[in-house]
Amino acid sequence: MPSTPLFRRIDVAPAYQKVADAIEREIINGRIKPGEPIGTEQQLVAQFGVNRSTVREGIRVLEEGGLIRRDSSRRLQACLPRYNKLATRLSRALILHEVTFRELFETSMTLEVASVEGAVERATEENIAELAGNLERSAAVVGNPAELAECDVEFHVLMAKASQNRVLQLAREPAAQLFFPTTEMIVGGVPEGGARLVEAHGHILDAIRRRDKEAGVLWTRRHLQDWRRGFEKIASLDRSVEHTYMEHAYAARQ
Amino acid sequence: MPSTPLFRRIDVAPAYQKVADAIEREIINGRIKPGEPIGTEQQLVAQFGVNRSTVREGIRVLEEGGLIRRDSSRRLQACLPRYNKLATRLSRALILHEVTFRELFETSMTLEVASVEGAVERATEENIAELAGNLERSAAVVGNPAELAECDVEFHVLMAKASQNRVLQLAREPAAQLFFPTTEMIVGGVPEGGARLVEAHGHILDAIRRRDKEAGVLWTRRHLQDWRRGFEKIASLDRSVEHTYMEHAYAARQ
DNA sequence: TCTTATCTGTTTGTCCGACAAAGCTAGATT
DNA sequence: AATCTAGCTTTGTCGGACAAACAGATAAGA
Numbered sequence: 001m002p003s004t005p006l007f008r009r010i011d012v013a014p015a016y017q018k019v020a021d022a023i024e025r026e027i028i029n030g031r032i033k034p035g036e037p038i039g040t041e042q043q044l045v046a047q048f049g050v051n052r053s054t055v056r057e058g059i060r061v062l063e064e065g066g067l068i069r070r071d072s073s074r075r076l077q078a079c080l081p082r083y084n085k086l087a088t089r090l091s092r093a094l095i096l097h098e099v100t101f102r103e104l105f106e107t108s109m110t111l112e113v114a115s116v117e118g119a120v121e122r123a124t125e126e127n128i129a130e131l132a133g134n135l136e137r138s139a140a141v142v143g144n145p146a147e148l149a150e151c152d153v154e155f156h157v158l159m160a161k162a163s164q165n166r167v168l169q170l171a172r173e174p175a176a177q178l179f180f181p182t183t184e185m186i187v188g189g190v191p192e193g194g195a196r197l198v199e200a201h202g203h204i205l206d207a208i209r210r211r212d213k214e215a216g217v218l219w220t221r222r223h224l225q226d227w228r229r230g231f232e233k234i235a236s237l238d239r240s241v242e243h244t245y246m247e248h249a250y251a252a253r254q
Numbered sequence: 255m256p257s258t259p260l261f262r263r264i265d266v267a268p269a270y271q272k273v274a275d276a277i278e279r280e281i282i283n284g285r286i287k288p289g290e291p292i293g294t295e296q297q298l299v300a301q302f303g304v305n306r307s308t309v310r311e312g313i314r315v316l317e318e319g320g321l322i323r324r325d326s327s328r329r330l331q332a333c334l335p336r337y338n339k340l341a342t343r344l345s346r347a348l349i350l351h352e353v354t355f356r357e358l359f360e361t362s363m364t365l366e367v368a369s370v371e372g373a374v375e376r377a378t379e380e381n382i383a384e385l386a387g388n389l390e391r392s393a394a395v396v397g398n399p400a401e402l403a404e405c406d407v408e409f410h411v412l413m414a415k416a417s418q419n420r421v422l423q424l425a426r427e428p429a430a431q432l433f434f435p436t437t438e439m440i441v442g443g444v445p446e447g448g449a450r451l452v453e454a455h456g457h458i459l460d461a462i463r464r465r466d467k468e469a470g471v472l473w474t475r476r477h478l479q480d481w482r483r484g485f486e487k488i489a490s491l492d493r494s495v496e497h498t499y500m501e502h503a504y505a506a507r508q
Numbered sequence: 509t510c511t512t513a514t515c516t517g518t519t520t521g522t523c524c525g526a527c528a529a530a531g532c533t534a535g536a537t538t
Numbered sequence: 539a540a541t542c543t544a545g546c547t548t549t550g551t552c553g554g555a556c557a558a559a560c561a562g563a564t565a566a567g568a
Contacts, residue, residue, distance in 0.1 A: 027350075053307050056520095057550095073561070090340055090344075092321075094424065110368040165357045166351055167429050168360070170348065171425045174424065175425060295549070296548075305523045327532075
């Protein structure tokens with residue numbers, strides 16, 4: 001055998017993977033911008049010189065990864081991966097790893113506090129208006145646990161948005177997706193729970209308006225501690241998320 | 255039109271999607287455990303009553319989502335989604351959204367501090383031994399920016415692991431993947447940067463050993479502030495990650 | 509003239525059948 | 539008993555096919 005290899009390592013990746021990689025590269029490095037069309041399957045067949053089945057498998061990979069989507073007429077186009085779509089995959093992973101509510105709570109506490117700090121510092125008038133609108137809707141449905149829980153989720157999403165930090169927005173999403181669905185159970189099970197939730201949101205919004213970081217953090221912590229106390233009345237923090245959550249949110253989605 | 259609709263909404267999801275959903279459900283709710291075989295494509299064809307092409311498209315979706323993989327003999331089996339595989343896709347999303355290093359830095363500061371707090375509270379002897387091993391290796395390669403940067407990444411992964419909080423481990427990963435590759439540039443560009451890095455790691459490990467949360471947080475903050483100062487010497491924090499990162503880590507991967 | 513209905517290619521989703529390469533299995537061989 | 543070989547299975551890929559959904563153009567009606 002020669003000391004210097006005559007041949008390079010042959011690329012053994014299956015064709016559909018190469019198709020996916022090739023399209024991904026074009027999107028990542030910006031040659032195809034979000035919203036721009038990728039072309040029809042037929043065109044891709046012609047360009048890559050592979051069978052349509054192979055192209056389609058490659059397309060599925062990218063579609064699942066959120067890099068491309070089909071528009072109203074099912075034509076392919078590049079797109080910006082949606083945070084919450086990716087977050088859904090992560091949530092699923094967390095469930096399968098059987099994480100506990102304690103882990104979820106601890107991490108959410110960290111991220112929500114960071115979120116409110118950012119919001120106090122950098123919330124725009126528009127952010128504040130959105131939060132105010134949410135608060136109004138929350139107050140109107142305070143007696144309806146399901147709708148109130150939905151408002152709660154949105155409030156925290158808006159708060160993260162107000163922080164103007166997209167990395168934070170993304171980082172908090174997977175935990176939030178698993179954490180907040182239980183709010184409905186808690187608000188429904190604890191008398192005055194709804195009122196306390198809306199009150200806390202009110203104080204948080206007020207703190208953001210006044211740019212009072214200390215107050216914002218304080219009320220966010222209280223808000224989450226409230227959740228925790230409520231949760232501990234109906235389940236153990238050390239129980240895996242799987243059992244508690246599956247029976248509610250995931251089952252309902254099916 | 256009758257007041258109560260006669261017919262239900264027809265399910266229009268394409269067949270490959272239904273195949274993917276059906277398999278996903280079996281895995282999520284635990285009827286198929288990680289490591290267990292899914293069956294051959296032929297069997298799935300028989301069970302679902304669809305064509306093999308359709309089954310294969312469904313399989314690609316799940317494979318990309320990390321729910322199933324092919325073992326050494328390419329047979330299908332369920333698996334636990336790997337954090338860092340999912341994190342890679344999130345990192346990609348962050349790049350496409352053109353987040354800035356400021357956002358990355360701010361979020362990483364939050365998550366690494368939470369990480370060290372958890373580690374101080376709950377690190378096991380094994381965790382500490384791993385961190386100590388890493389520190390030793392770091393000290394040995396202090397003059398080699400590339401290898402030192404790799405050690406730095408590992409140190410922070412181990413710290414998150416030591417926090418015993420899997421949600422936190424997952425949440426920090428996407429930001430870390432984008433954040434730490436720059437370490438090489440910084441350590442290489444700033445004299446004494448490598449020594450300072452190893453020194454900080456040493457203090458952090460020491461704090462974890464002594465269960466001294468304050469010291470742990472203090473040195474973690476210093477460590478990251480060091481990174482920031484180093485970074486600002488070579489680039490702007492408000493520049494999008496895309497440009498700076500692409501030319502280094504991503505290009506190298508190709 | 510503007511709107512509506514119809515027609516005509518395209519494109520997608522699905523199916524069928526086929527084949528080479530790689531892996532596995534089990535019987536044959538040393 | 540260990541090894542080898544031949545045959546079966548499975549995957550990755552290919553070619554072609556067709557119905558349904560769709561876009562665009564054209565014709566009919568207000």
